[in-house]
Amino acid sequence: MKKPSYKCSKCCDTGWILIPQEKSQPLAVGCECRDVEKVKNEWKYSGINVEMTTHTFSNFQVWNEASQRAKDTATAYYTDFSEVRKERRNSILLCGQVGSGKTHLSVALGLNFLKQKIKVVYMPYRDAITKIKQNMLDHEYYTRTISKYQLCEVLLIDDLFKGKINESDINIVFEIINYRYLNFLPIIVSSEFSIERLLNFDEAVGSRIYEMSKDYVVEIEKDMRNNYRLK
Template identity: 40%
Template sequence: MDVWKDCECKDQRRIDRAFDSSKITWEFQKKTFDNFSLGNRPEAVRDAYHCARDYKVRFPKLLISRHNSIALLGRPGSGKTHLLMAVSNELMSQGYKVLYFPWVEGFSEIKDDLSMTEERTRRMQEVDVLYIDDMFKGREKLTPFQLEVAFAVINHRYMEKKPILVSSERDIDQICDLDEGLGSRINEMCKNYLVLLKGGKEFNYRLSND
């Protein structure tokens, strides 16, 4: 019994460390599939929900595949961040290390301390699961530096078969217009779990009267 309790404690400490190192805020750690509201949401949002749940369930078997990643692309306010946070939280509860990289804030932090660029890039390359949220978001024009870091990270993970979770308002064609090498790698990694959420304001839960 004591051995069993010791194992349980070690497992819990490993899970706690995964959450602590993820850079996922306490508020985002509350995002689950159970508290994602489907309500009268469009069919594409339901598709994204089921896609994310299926990905979470099948994740351990996907690790050996090149197609081991997921991308939810399209309209703002459609629940992309919530669903991929739910995936992240489930994976961390299983002991996987997840690193959350919100595109705008993440690059702002890197710009504030360029001496840490190599270390931050290495961590994004090596962590078990990398979640890039709102990829290519921002009012300012995309910089060569951002593309260089993004390609270094995605290409490394592509070659090493390390999964990524990606949310973006851009679709694959638009990402390829920015950098075809980057877009084609994301497409191949996520091809079995890729949902495009296209439509009008009805997709944005923040504008809903429900």
């Protein structure tokens, strides 16, 4: 007879480990795999896939002055977060050169906040906007999705304004950003565009993001030497 295969050999996928007691029934103790599954479920709810969980501060490659500045700003934001999270300037913006590690640092921040039980929602801009627009006639879906991005403790917007932008895109982003701006809810934003370009897309959106992130802004110069993928 084939021996059963378990994901966790310690508890045989029950989530509990029985510890024998001399004069009583065995003591049931929660297996560590329960915590692992809980964390994975939090990642899944947040939109951060398992592959992205390798993005940490410790394995971020610093290769020049721009990457050092980005890492220093991200770590400073993480350190200061508990003090600034309810302030007007409670957010961070990493923008500029493609391939400069903006997503890596943004996700590293998100994962660290999740470990602190701070609810982070990951919004991959292009995919999220496309799905929202495809379901705009579904009022329940639209409201539920927009609310998720508006109400979460921390919103991580990755690759803001990636792809072709139209008025509908701007309106959706404004609805999300303006709510968070008015309610002092932090955002983590990465974008390949400069601050000037973000303002040109829409001044109302760009100026709100800039004001919220003013103390933690890194704009990486458009220069192929700042693209780690080309090293």
